[in-house]
Amino acid sequence: MSRIQLTGTLICANEAQAAVVATHLPRHVALTRAEAGCIRFDVTPTDDPLVWDVAELFATEEAFRAHQERVAASEWGAATAGIERTYTIVELAD
Template identity: 65%
Template sequence: MGLDATVTDIEDWATGRANTTPETTTVTTTVRLIGTLVCRTAEESAVVTDQLPRHVALTRAEPGCDEFEVTPTEDPLVWRVEERFSDADAFRAHQARVAASAWGQATAGIERRYQISGRE
């Protein structure tokens, strides 16, 4: 009995009417990252503007990437970041790719203020 079990399946199992026991099911947790990328100078902001299109395209193509948005705010030095990955493994793979990427190297000194939920 997996995640697609019906109410009847569960009731039958719980009352002993079923001939099987439920399978062990691994529940995956979506990982969400929300926050800001804060540039100190117009030069850093220009780096973000230059590098961002490729970074977004590569990230959205990653397995497990459900949402990835980096948008400018009213402050030209601040960018809003919203990410959602299907599970912790997909998020870790994304982080590893970013660390080794042109984006990761070009923006390494730019402040990130992120809140991450769901990672294990």
């Protein structure tokens, strides 16, 4: 089995979107870190107040898919649907 790594950025268009991220991010992080198969999940602010760095690592492709499905149906997913994301997803050999 291979681990799945996602890295990239969450890019807000304006301060209103950044406020949405700030409001919803703590719960999103807590829920994600509690998921089965989540090894690492970090969303950290950058020097630009509209941009966050994202780093995720899941134990298996199945765990990553389950995370993606949960997020799509979550409050976070709905609230941040219009916010730009630039992600790279890679499979890491064990």
